[in-house]
Amino acid sequence: MADGLYRLRVSYRKDGRLAYLGHLEVLNTLERSIRRAGLPFSVGNGFARRMRVQFSQALPVGASSEGEYFDVMLTEEVPTGEALDMLRRATPSHLGPLQAAYVVRKVPALEAWLNRSVWRLHVMGEGICPEALDEALGLVRRAGSITYMRGEKPRTIELGPTLVGWEFVGARDDGTCVEMLLDTRSSNLGALRPAVLLDAAFGQPPLASSRQSYVRVCRSAQWHEENGERMEPFDETFCASLT
Amino acid sequence: MRVPRTDCFDQLEPLLAQVSHPARYLNHEWGAVESQEGPFHVCMMYADVYEVGQPNLGIAILYNELNRAEGISCERAYLPWTDLSALMREAGVPLLSLETSSPVASFDVVGFTLAHELVATNIIEALDLAGIPIRAEDRDDDDPIIFAGGPSAWNCEPLCAMFDAVLLGDGEEEIVDAARAVRDARAAGLSRADVLRELSHVQGLYIPSLYDVVVDETSTRHGYAVPKPGEDVPDTVYKRCIPSLADTDPCPQKMVPYMGIVQDRLAIEVLRGCARGCRFCQAGMTYRPVRERPADQVVQAAVEGLATTGYDEASLSSLSTTDHSQCREILLRLDERLRDQGVRVSIPSQRLDSFGVDMAAAVSGSRRGGLTFAPEAGTQRLRDVINKNVTEDDLENAARNAFQQGWRRMKLYYMMGLPTETDEDVVAIIRQAQHVLDIGREVVGKGYRSGVTVSISVAVFVPKCYTPFQWCGQLHMDEVRRRQQLLLHSAKDRDLRISYHDAKVSVVEAALSKMGRDGFELVYGAWQRGCRFDAWTSEFRYDLWVEAGQAMGIDLEELAAEPTPMDARLPWDHTSPGVSKGFLKREWRRAVQGVTTPDCTRNSCQGCGVCPVLGVDNMIAGERHG
Incomplete structure (x- = not known):
């Protein structure tokens, strides 16, 4: 990648009692899972220095899912199998990651794109x-x-x-x-x-x-x-x- | 017959779709102890909603210690918000624990945290929702043993009708000893009364049922407690105190909540106790001596804790973090280790001097939000009365330093109704805040774009037990209101923002701080009339508290304002944090004279009595300056 960043796309489930999590709660939980996993995530340069991660559209509270998505920017290209294992070990099973792949940098943001x-x-x-x-x-x-x-x-x-x-x-x-x-x-x-x-x-x-x-x-x-x-x-x- | 221990989540789940914030009730958070094999089961209960109770470091410590103990399991429970508790009552679902969704009434021991006075009605609500008899005297042999403890345990008398045992002081070892004592006594087939007698031999445990309350000419109308005839219990129960913080788990907070909670960050307790000696401060008297955690342990715990929890913020928590002798070293080392990880380190309050500002700058990176200081009083005279050892120069230097380092918003905390306070002291709050604002304008520049503002938050002083002000009456509510208006009308600058506490809430706090066992009738009456979640502004119903007081023939405002004779025996004399009454009286006399008392971690011993009585000492990791 030109700027040394890699866009890892991950699909995950949302089920069991975690279906009752709100969108922000899911976002926070998964951001903490990415940190716990030890993935080399990129941090933005803004005021708040947030992790560079994007999520698909919000699910209603109480709704489960067989396929939600997030894209996280990494500073190193970790093999996808390894990245998925790292995430699985660090994520509550009811939000467990399913699949992962690197996507080209220029595809649109997930939230609006998955229509x-x-x-x-x-x-x-x-x-x-x-x-x-x-x-x-x-x-x-x-x-x-x-x-x-x-x-x-x-x-x-x-x-x-x-x-x-x-x-x-x-x-x-x-x-x-x-x-x-x-x-x-x-x-x-x-x-x-x-x-x-x-x-x-x-x-x-x-x-x-x-x-x-x-x-x-x-x-x-x-x-x-x-x-x-x-x-x-x-x-x-x-x-x-x-x- | 005890309620059976069964997983009742299937009864709760259908209700979750109908309530706000169902994430409060989900459990199975990352880091929660899922294996709950027991066979002895304890439930730690914080009688407020999940997001308020979950960050409590005390519960995290006790939870880990109990789960680490052989043969003991510990779960958590919180009070459901009013929407869910109404549905639970309608559906016949009792209060449940989080980890296994078992009825709270099925546990061997249930422990309540006494975080502050206003949790009182919520404890009744929790027991009622759990189906556990509210009064200890109504419980059978099989019912859970109810513990209580925490920062507000020093006058537990108004609530102790509900408790079988009250744990005083540091709970790390005490809670495990207490749980084992219950287990062993029950295994031996002892009656409930004899289980409690066994518990009374655990150091730091106060068993209310083994004491009588006496009201006589030596006491106030709230009486004092003495051992019941024939009971082998001490006249005074002293708190348990761990000698060294370094011997405790530096990172007890291992659980990561799903929902946003009030302090949503990793907390590392860097020191326990504070010897600055502010005369209004109960924690400053009851958490003595000062025990610092060494820098190596703090840094390692923060780095490892962040990695295992995934938090992006670590808070170095204590009563006065910037007093830690290795504060600068800790912050520099953490910055070195955590730089470029998008992690923030925070310290809960700043010392009111340039060192405090430097430390705030060290943790904030390039961010400059608001900066908070607590002068507590507007004049030097009153600051000397309360032993807040900061000068006008300290404040001026701190403010100038902060504005020069880029801060624009300053928040200043004060109290109103402190002993000896005059109108001059009230007006001086505004003068002082205006001076800080003027410094900001001088350093940064005038006009709207400079963004310089000063906010003032003024709490109403509540006299607390085991402080040198414990004999004082609270300022009468009408007078509080007059002084609040005086404060408001003294402020002319629109960049001074003023907020003050509701005097009604403080009246209830003061009444409960002052009463003895007679206070339970008040609390129970308030709960019966519908008081719940009194610490929530939206839920607090002063009218119901007043009604409950009237029903038992007391005027809450008069009660709160009543001073206590200094030679009277007090309702809390028998549960002691180790600080001597002689020291408190001396501090009161010095307060009236405006004489300050230095901090014993920087000067010689000031004779508070804690170290010799408890057999402990201050443990300072490095050398304290300033």
Whole structure:
């Protein structure tokens, strides 16, 4: 690398009880894991002298994931297998690293670049069936947007650019759980949170006699989409030696 | 029959999605002791939320010592915030430990940290949520033994109805001895009362149930404690004191929290005790003697601790870090070892002189945030009364040095209501702060762009036991308010920023500092009326405390303002940190005369009594100057 820095991309899980960590808590925990691992990380020259690390888009509190990402700048090129082992030994298992590879320096920052997500949802409650949920989601989509409260402030999310689609995977016969996949797209206009969509759906007439008690949310995949083309975080056009 | 020890996380988890900051309740942090095989189980409880309790160094020390002991396991517990405790009560989920999510009521021993007076109602709340009888006298043989200890244990009488044993002084060895004594006594099949008798033989342990309270003409209305007839317990229980800090674990903080906590950094205790002798300061009297940790140990512990925890900041903590005889050497060596790692070293407070500023500069690199000093009083006369041995020149030199070294924001701590304080002393606070501001403008330049500001924070003085001011009444609340207004109206410069403490909070602190066992009725009454998390401004309900006082026929403000006769026997006379009453009386007389007393780590012994009574001595690693 021209300036002696190497950009190591790492994918990691977020599951178990650590699903309840907020985004900042995940960031802090992983930064401390990188320090504990003894990786030769680069430190920025700013006022606060922070580690040079970037993360993918925030997961909601309570959501787990099978594939989150961070890029950390290293001052030495540690073999990826070795780097991954060092990280695994220093990271809580529920945030355990999965894969690592060096990526070229000039790829865009992860947070904005990973603009597509697939979510696996377990919708728990009473009297829930896929057909009614499908109908309710259709009504929400036709409304075009959802206005919801974030803290004490109302926020509106447009569904046209953010909601790609959904599909049902399974359901319990007793109406207590429906499993589905949700496909979303994020942009600088915002990102659709699965729980926001479901809350809106449960306000629709087809689900009037149903009750949602809890949604288990897991992000199962993320990728970059550009002009209809899908590009993976470890795409071989800009990364090598995936471990 | 004791509550069974089972993992109840599955009962807690469904509630987590409904509460704020669920990370408070997750446990399994990096460095937590996951193996909890016991068979003897202790739970250390800090009765506030996780982010307030987790940084407590005392709990970290005791947690490690207990987990290191053969056959003993130790877990932690914190008080859930009000949102979760309401849901837990509704769902019938009891208070749980962190490591194994076991009911707190299932432990052999539960230990509470007495961090300050305002934790009182939270201890009741914790016992209630745990399902443990609140009063010690209502507990059965099988119920956990409840310990308490910590910086606020010196007048534990208002709370001791809840405690089976109170640990006085340094807990490192004491807690293990106490846990073993409970284990062995229970193994021998002793009754609860006899277990407590066994505990009374552990040095430093005070067993409230073995003492009677007497109110007579020699005492105040709060009485004094004497051994119950026939009980083989000492008239006065002296604190436990470890002779050398070098023999203790220099880096007890091995756990790395997931969430942001109030002191989110690695803490290395560089010295224990302070002999400066500030007459208002309880810690300065109760943590004596001064024991410094040698520089080699501090540096090695900080470097290794940062590597194993991943923290990016290390704090050199103590009552007065810049008094450490090897302070400069420690900071230079740490800078050499940690440079280029994006790691920050911090010291919690600066000595009010140029040395203090130099040390602050040594740890801050190129950063210049705010710099904090504590003159405590505005006039030399009052500083002499409180034995704060700093002069106007010290402050002027420190301020000039700080502005020259690049600082722009200065924060000055003061107290209001100190004994002998007059309006002149109050107005002098503003004069002094204005002088510091003027120095800043002279050094840096005038105008908004220079960024020079001085903030003043004024606390209300609370007379604490085992200080030379323990006999004083607190300044009456109306008078505190008048002086606060005087302070505000004396400030004309908008670059002087003034904040002051709520006098109501201080009244409750003063009342609890002064009362004896009669104080429990007040605390219990306040809790019954809904008081929780009193140390949180958002939660503090003075009206409920006043109501609780009225219900037992006391006026809190009058009680707090009441002076104590110097010849009266005091509610805390029987639990001693070793400092003699004669010394405290002499210090009071010198205070009234405005005579200062020097620091015995820089001068000769001043006769506080701690070293001969406890058989210890100051342990200074190098040579102290200045």
